[in-house]
Amino acid sequence: MSAPSTALRAGRDPYHVGHRAPGAGVPEYTGHGAGGPAPKRIVVGYGFWIFILSDVILFSCFFATYTVLIQARNGGPGPREIFDLHTTAAETACLLLSSFACGLTSLAVARHNLLWSEVFLAITGLLGLTFLGLEAHEFYGLVTQGDGPTRSAFLTAFFALVGCHGVHVSAGILWLGTMMAQFPAKGFKESIRHRYLCFSLFWHALDIIWIGIFTVVYLIGTITS
């Protein structure tokens, strides 16, 4: 009895990478390939997780550059002179709380609660904007006092690494605004929830990158220079 449906499924989806066959139920051992294709939610999350890891590898190149060039200052200022750790602590708090609010949004989205989804997304976005404002203020101060990215190799590496993270946060805020518009407009259908899953992965990953930045760039940079 199961032969036709198996053949049908094999013909449509020979490698079992797409949707589960209708009515096939829950596979017993999803993820081991024995219970049929994984749900689309798992496949989507896995694909985006691969992208995030590639992004982390990109950041590791910037981290390596910064660490190698931290002494190459050409007579310019070092980390101890230009970093204000109070700003760094405030930025860290903003991103951590933003990541937490993003997690709360996930809970609301999973329960199809529009009001709380929008509220927590707005909090996530506002904290992200505060972070960007603090970072822009720091960059502006450095550039106006003559310590811009052209001053020394150390400052080039600093602006490249922290700026790259800032660009990611900006892109994340654009995505966040899109999600805030799409929840009311399109509802909590599957594709929108998958899109939100990817956004939350992206946002949490940015906070993980920031852990590396405040540890390596700001704290270790300050005490070893």
Next chain:
Amino acid sequence: MSSNAPGPQGPQEYEEFDLGSHVGEDHVVGEAPSEAAHPTLRSELRGYIVGLVLAALLTAGSFWSLQEHVIYGPGIVMALIVFGLAQVGIHLVYFLHLTTSPDNTNNALALAFGVLFVSFVFFGSIWVMYHMNHNMMPGVALQQMRGG
């Protein structure tokens, strides 16, 4: 019906892949979702709060260890690295919900590869450049002496 494996009847206990949230996954139509596969709002909220508190404590530890005389001077860098790595772990577990469940095997393997590659790039660069600078040192010093 050749593939009718003798499986557990009733609500099947399987762990949902979970980078994001525990709920929202599909389940067998008509079956009441089991408690294990569908944690309550309270338990999920508790997970996020525990993650936030632990991450905040580790962050505070990082900034606090910079104070004078809190940690033996040469050990500060190692302390910062430990705090940072611990916080990354906290984020992975409590915010990204990376677990050891079967559905997370692929994610964990991808993460392991990512960590391997990141360490190649990061520590490899530092190692190579340190030795290169070390070997270049006499030349650079000579140049500076000529220039000055």
